[in-house]
Structure formats: C-alpha cells, structure tokens
Amino acid sequence: MQNKKPKNVFQQGAISSEFIGNSIYKHQTKTSIGAHNIFLGQVRADEIDGKTVAAIEYTAYEAMANQKFHEIRESAFEKFDLTCMHIYHSLGAVNVGEICLFVFVSSPRRNVVFEALEFIVEAIKADVPVFGKEIFEDESHQWKVNS
Amino acid sequence: MQNKKPKNVFQQGAISSEFIGNSIYKHQTKTSIGAHNIFLGQVRADEIDGKTVAAIEYTAYEAMANQKFHEIRESAFEKFDLTCMHIYHSLGAVNVGEICLFVFVSSPRRNVVFEALEFIVEAIKADVPVFGKEIFEDESHQWKVNS
C-alpha cells in the first residue's frame, strides 16, 4: 500500500459514512492486518458570540498540501510498522455533523496503530495548508483556528 | 449516551463494515462532536508451525464480560470528556479478514479520543473474560493468547 508518489487526498464536500464503511470492507482481504485505527474529524455546531456554525468551507494550497500529506505518510511508514494508511480531507462546504477528515491506519498488531494515528492527525493539523472558514447560520463567517 | 446499566456488547459472528458505517452515520446528528476514534480488531491469518489460522471462534463468560465492559465504559466516561462510547465484540466464529472488535469513542475535541480509545482497548484485552480459539485450515485448533 505504500505509495511513493503524492496522491490527491482531497474530496469535494463531506466524506460519507458509506465511503468509510466501504474503505473498511476493502481491507478485509488483507489478512495480515490485526488492528485498524480510524480518526474522523466531524464539523461541530460551535456557538460563538451567540451565533451557531452551520458549515465549514475548506480551501487548500492543494499542491503543497498533497506534498505535505505525502511527507506525513512517508514519515509514518518509516516510524511505525503499518500495513496500510489512508488519508482523505474535504474541500468546499461540509455541514455540521458531516465528516471532513478521515485517517485510517492498519497494522498486524494493535500496539502501533494508536501512536501512528495520533502522530498523523497532529501532523495534518500542524503542517498541511488547509483553511477552514466557519459559516454561521446567518451566513456571516469567521476563520477557523486549530487548537 | 452514558448508560448506567450493562448492555449486551456481544454480536453473533463478525461485525460487518456496513454496521460500522451505519454506526458512524448515526453520529452525524450529534453536532457537538468534533472527533471520532475507532478501533477495529480484525482476525489475522497467522501462520503457526506451518498451519494457517482460518478463523477464531469466540466464547465468553457473558454475564461477567458484560459487567466488565460496563465497568470499563463507566471508568472511561469518568476519566475522559467523551460524548459517546460504543463497544461491540463477536461471539462464535469470525473468519480471517473479518472484524471481531469494534470500539467507537466520540468527543467534542480530538485531544481526548486517542487516550480514551487506547485505555478502553487495553482494558478489554486485560479484563474481559473472552476466549478465542484459533481454528486452522486443517480444522485443528489452539487457544489464542493476547500479547
């Protein structure tokens, strides 16, 4: 599964639960895997100054972002005994309750998947040029800041 | 989602990817959630002394196991700021490549889900009386030992 060329991590819009279920299904032929760990980022209906977030609109510096995702992937494969790793991130509008980030790691044994997944998610938050615009129900907006 | 009575964690046979996808889907109405973390245990085709595992057949001391799952759940809710937690474990035969354990935690923020999920999975492995019989392709068997 290790792929030396940057792939396109981005999907237009939300990542559906069917897509995630199907991705899990596809790994059932890989019988050396004993443990999967999946992180999902979901858009929260945060209330800020009395206004409620209705959606986040994502933009990205796509070429650089895909390169960064690639570097994160390579470095995770180097650090951890992973069989598979998949990353998907939304572009465009994702409504509250919908999923905007899907990170999926698999390994023969469970001990590495926890550490690997956290490493990857933190690296994505810190290093990948993706920008979230929080759209409120009244159509005003503010720029999301990762904490 | 916090439930004070022990629920039945066990399912007959493998846990399907559709079930997992559907479980993710059901959480999309919970708009205070910002992060999900999912652990899946998958049956590995281990080769032992030249024989390959074809399936694991799970039995459990069900009443005690459900009580232990309940204690693990309560203690995780106490330790971590979780919105939801779900645990499913297979009973009976689960073939290689199929999923036998599904643990799903959700929280407003990502920082707690990693720690919570690892805590829960390790507690399940250590404290819950479930017994896996590894069935080889030649129908002989050995008893699984968690490492």
Add this chain to the structure above:
Amino acid sequence: MRITLKYFGQIAEVTEKQEEQIDIEAQVIAELLELLYSKYEGLKSKDFQVAQNQELVINTAEITGAEIALLPPFSGG
C-alpha cells in the same frame, strides 16, 4: 453447600463440560481447587483464574458465591 461451576475455553476442554453443579464442604477456593484437581487431572497443567459471582478471587478467598468460574487466559479482541 451447592454451587454451580462454570468452565470456559481450554478449561472446558479438560472438564468436557461447560457447567456442573456440585455439593461441597470446602470453605475456601484452594480447597475447591484440590477437589477439582483430583476430579480433573488435566487441570493441574492449565493456567486459569477463578471468579466467584463474576469477580476474580484469590485462592485464599472464602467461598460465598453460588457461581464459581474457572477462566483461562483472556484473549478477546
């Protein structure tokens, strides 16, 4: 005292049953185990823990429970 014994996994393979009821005079778990070792020779070489009314107990624990289970190493997940 009448108790229900429950056997799981490789322990049930030795006892060739999953459950039985017996009348015992044993006061502590260790005495019960002596009885079971004489009844099921193969148990001696097996690794297991004992649960009384669904809680793990040590060998010196008093027998108070109606249900005692012999549990081989856990291997869930």
Add this chain to the structure above:
Amino acid sequence: MRITLKYFGQIAEVTEKQEEQIDIEAQVIAELLELLYSKYEGLKSKDFQVAQNQELVINTAEITGAEIALLPPFSGG
C-alpha cells in the same frame, strides 16, 4: 523577476484575489513583503507564513522561486 503570488483564506479576503503575477526586484522575502504591505494595507494586521515553491521560508530567505504563497494559520481537519 516575474513571480506568481498565491493568497489563501483570510489573506485572499484582504487582497481580493487568489493569485497574481508581478515583476519584482526584491531579493529576499522581507522586501517582497514590504511591497505587499504597501499594496495591501490590511495585510499588516494578518498572521501568515510564506511558502516559496511549496516550502515554508523565513523572511530573510532569498527569493529563488517562481511561486510564492501567503498562508494564514492552518486549520485543516
């Protein structure tokens, strides 16, 4: 030297465009930023990093790249 400038997120809100090409004599990033601050007053109050040919660079870095991007705080995931 002709370079392509790329603006993202709240930076693009200030510049009111996502991309432009300009001819510059600036040798280092800091000089380019001076130019942009005078062109887009609102940039001064914004927090951003600079990427040259898709790698983050510091203000004293020499301009060698054909593509320079102004990146507000990352907020993916």
